[in-house]
Amino acid sequence: MANPKLLKAIKAKNDEWITMWPDIAAELPNYKDQLKGKRILCPCDWDASYNEKFFYLKGKIKKKLSSTNCNFLKFLISHAEDYKIKSITASGYDPKKKKGTKFEDIDYSKYDLIITNPPFSIFEEFINTLVKNKKNFLVIGPTFALSYKNIIAHFLKKKISIGYAKQLSGFVSRSGKTFMANTPEGSNARACLWYTNLKLDYSRRNLILTESYSNKKYQKFYNFNGINVDKVKNIPYNFKGIMGVPITFLRKFNPYQFELLGTGVQAKKTKRWSGDKAMLWTEKNGKPDKAPFERLLIKNKKI
Ligand SMILES: C[S@@+](CC[C@H](N)C(=O)[O-])C[C@H]1O[C@@H](n2cnc3c(N)ncnc32)[C@H](O)[C@@H]1O
Structure with a gap:
C-alpha cells in the first residue's frame, strides 16, 4: 500500500x-x-x-x-x-x-x-x-x-x-x-x-460482491473464528461470519453494508493461539500457516 x-x-x-x-x-x-x-x-x-x-x-x-x-x-x-x-x-x-x-x-x-x-x-x-x-x-x-x-x-x-x-x-x-x-x-x-x-451518501458506495464462499477458496484463521480474504474484491457475498480483510477495505466501507468489528491485532485477545499473539494466522491442515498483513475484521450486515 x-x-x-x-x-x-x-x-x-x-x-x-x-x-x-x-x-x-x-x-x-x-x-x-x-x-x-x-x-x-x-x-x-x-x-x-x-x-x-x-x-x-x-x-x-x-x-x-x-x-x-x-x-x-x-x-x-x-x-x-x-x-x-x-x-x-x-x-x-x-x-x-x-x-x-x-x-x-x-x-x-x-x-x-x-x-x-x-x-x-x-x-x-x-x-x-x-x-x-x-x-x-x-x-x-x-x-x-x-x-x-x-x-x-x-x-x-x-x-x-x-x-x-x-x-x-x-x-x-x-x-x-x-x-x-x-x-x-x-x-x-x-x-x-x-x-x-x-x-x-452511502447509497453511492455499495461494494458489489461477486465471489461465492467455499472452504476450498478461503482459509480459516487458526487463532480466530473467521476467514481470511486476501483482496477486497474477493469478499464473498454469502459468508455470514467474521472476515479478515486488507485495510484498504476502508476506502470502500459502507456501514449499511458491513459491520466493522476490529483489527487483526485485536484478535489476540481471544488467547486461542499462544504463538505470535499480535497476528492472525491462517490455518492449513490443522496448523498455523501464514500471518497475513494487518487485517480488519468485518461482517456482512445484509445476510
Ligand atoms: C501539503 S501543503 C498544502 C498547501 C495548500 N493548503 C493546498 O493544498 O493548496 C501543506 C502546508 O502546510 C504548511 N504547514 C506545515 N506545517 C504546518 C503546521 N504545523 N501547521 C499548519 N500548517 C503547516 C506547509 O507550509 C504547507 O504549505
Missing part, C-alpha cells in the same frame, strides 16, 4: 503539494448542505501575507482572491454565497522560517469545519487534533495513513470516513510544476484520498 515516492517526501518533510482545483471542485459540492452557516478554516495554507485572516465573512469578501494561490480558498470564496458559508479563514505555518500559526496552536472554538491538505508528515497528529477538538473536517491524506494505529481507531469509533474521490487527479509543487496522477510522476496524487467526518 505504501507509495515509495510519498514515503520519501514524508521523510524529507517535503510537504508542499498544492491541491488542484478539479479535485476540490469534484469533492466539495457533495457536502454543499453541510457547509451552510459554517465558519470554515483552512489551517495549512502557509502564505506570509495572510496568516490567520478572514477571506470572507457574512456575505463580504474581505481579501481579494488574487492574493492567494490556494485553490481551497478560491473555490470556497467563489461558492460562499451559493453555499451560504458564514466565514472562511486561512492560516498556516512555514516550518523552514518558523513563521505563522501551527495547526496545533489554533483556537478551534472559532471554527466549525476544517478543510485543507495538511502536511503528510504530520497527518496523524493533525487528525487527532481535529477529533480531540470535535471539529468537522474534510481533508486530504495519504492512503497508507489507513494503516496508522490512531487512524484505524477513529474508523472503529465511527469518527472518520473516506470521501468520494477514488484518488486525486494531481498536485502542483510550490515552484508550479504539475504532477498529474495519470503520469509516472503522479504517484503522490494516486496515493491520496479525502478523509472526513461529514455525512456521506
